[in-house]
Amino acid sequence: MGGGAGVRFSPVTETYCDHCGAVLTDGDHRRCRAAREMEPPRYCPECRRRLVVQVTPTGWTAGCARHGTRTAG
Amino acid sequence: MNDNHEASATPTTGEYPPGQAPDAQAGILAVARAQVLGRGEGLGEHQVHECLTLPDDRVEDLLALAHEVRMRWCGPEVEVEGIVSVKTGGCPEDCHFCSQSGRFESPVRAAWLDVPSLVRAAKETAATGATEFCIVAAVRGPDDRLMAQVRDGVKAIQDEVDINIACSLGMLTQEQVDDLAAMGVHRYNHNLETPKSHFQNVVTTHTWEERWETCEMVRAAGMELCCGGIVGMGETIAQRAEFAAQLGELAPDEVPLNFLNPRPGTPFAGYPMVEGVEALKTIAAFRLALPRTILRYAGGRELTLGDLGTKSGMLGGINAIIVGNYLTTLGRSADRDLEMLGELKMPIKALSQTL
Numbered sequence: 001m002g003g004g005a006g007v008r009f010s011p012v013t014e015t016y017c018d019h020c021g022a023v024l025t026d027g028d029h030r031r032c033r034a035a036r037e038m039e040p041p042r043y044c045p046e047c048r049r050r051l052v053v054q055v056t057p058t059g060w061t062a063g064c065a066r067h068g069t070r071t072a073g
Numbered sequence: 074m075n076d077n078h079e080a081s082a083t084p085t086t087g088e089y090p091p092g093q094a095p096d097a098q099a100g101i102l103a104v105a106r107a108q109v110l111g112r113g114e115g116l117g118e119h120q121v122h123e124c125l126t127l128p129d130d131r132v133e134d135l136l137a138l139a140h141e142v143r144m145r146w147c148g149p150e151v152e153v154e155g156i157v158s159v160k161t162g163g164c165p166e167d168c169h170f171c172s173q174s175g176r177f178e179s180p181v182r183a184a185w186l187d188v189p190s191l192v193r194a195a196k197e198t199a200a201t202g203a204t205e206f207c208i209v210a211a212v213r214g215p216d217d218r219l220m221a222q223v224r225d226g227v228k229a230i231q232d233e234v235d236i237n238i239a240c241s242l243g244m245l246t247q248e249q250v251d252d253l254a255a256m257g258v259h260r261y262n263h264n265l266e267t268p269k270s271h272f273q274n275v276v277t278t279h280t281w282e283e284r285w286e287t288c289e290m291v292r293a294a295g296m297e298l299c300c301g302g303i304v305g306m307g308e309t310i311a312q313r314a315e316f317a318a319q320l321g322e323l324a325p326d327e328v329p330l331n332f333l334n335p336r337p338g339t340p341f342a343g344y345p346m347v348e349g350v351e352a353l354k355t356i357a358a359f360r361l362a363l364p365r366t367i368l369r370y371a372g373g374r375e376l377t378l379g380d381l382g383t384k385s386g387m388l389g390g391i392n393a394i395i396v397g398n399y400l401t402t403l404g405r406s407a408d409r410d411l412e413m414l415g416e417l418k419m420p421i422k423a424l425s426q427t428l
């Protein structure tokens with residue numbers, strides 16, 4: 001499953017890379033985007049908190065204590 | 074570990090030191106054809122090493138022989154399995170490949186899966202046609218809380234889903250082994266991970282022998298044993314052959330074959346991926362060492378082999394796959410794998426064939 005396929009969450013201001021946690025405007029995140037094809041997000045794109053992630057056979061959920069839960073699958 | 078296993082380091086009947094075989098490189102395929110395909114006797118350590126060091130232009134021949142062996146001794150069916158993590162992250166052990174160790178700066182945080190979600194995951198797995206569902210926890214061994222969660226989860230799945238249940242909960246006590254068997258857990262996974270001679274470079278918080286002991290207890294209790302490992306953790310080719318021989322000695326019902334997917338924050342984060350051709354040689358050589366085992370594609374195959382390589386492995390000794398996602402990473406969609414099996418005309422093993 002692709003990392004972004006079927007993601008359900010409200011539009012947010014994505015400040016941080018959800019793969020490496022760095023500021024999106026700092027550096028090149030093409031490798032992060034490629035990695036995300038085969039991985040769930042690990043950092044909240046709004047506050048860069050580490051997400052509590054549960055992977056299931058057909059999807060994942062990723063929860064941020066402040067910004068809620070994103071799901072895919 | 075028992076004395077018999079210690080004795081396995083010395084060559085057994087049918088083995089010979091590298092380079093001393095007649096017509097060494099081409100000869101190993103002829104020897105394997107007679108020994109493994111003809112008589113069903115797995116290759117020994119030195120013979121596996123010869124397969125792993127065949128020149129790349131012999132890989133097709135190696136894969137073709139491994140496929141013949143699989144078809145003859147296992148049949149055309151493919152066993153399909155789904156897995157889910159019931160307890161993620163925060164593990165006290167230091168397995169250097171694992172993003173779930175609490176000892177490394179990994180982005181993976183601790184999480185628990187509740188019983189309704191566990192049942193949902195089992196249903197998702199069964200819907201693919203899979204006959205196996207494995208409940209996995211990142212722990213040294215289960216504590217009372219985890220055993221209670223597993224007991225409730227197994228019962229709930231048995232009540233609602235027609236699927237075999239496997240568990241992978243780390244090292245077990247005899248009491249825990251007996252509890253899991255009594256719950257009706259069909260198969261238990263506990264990987265040796267890597268050859269004995271390399272283990273201390275991969276894990277320092279427990280020993281290879283401790284893992285072996287859990288495997289022996291599982292089998293003695295009547296559960297099927299699933300035991301494999303990860304290729305690409307800095308082991309030499311000779312050590313890869315050693316690992317195949319050690320698995321041959323243990324003779325598990327199933328061997329899951331993972332290829333290292335280097336995880337950020339772990340000591341192995343900078344390791345290179347295994348080259349595709351090397352991965353295919355490994356698959357075929359392990360099949361020739363383990364002619365009757367269920368040899369399963371597990372983690373890392375998507376990245377190491379890609380679509381074409383994955384198909385080559387299915388035609389080179391593999392007869393089982395994990396479909397869907399893994400524990401902390403994602404896999405191909407189950408639909409793509411099922412489509413591939415259809416193209417290859419490989420039937421999915423039915424539940425009635427596994428009981």
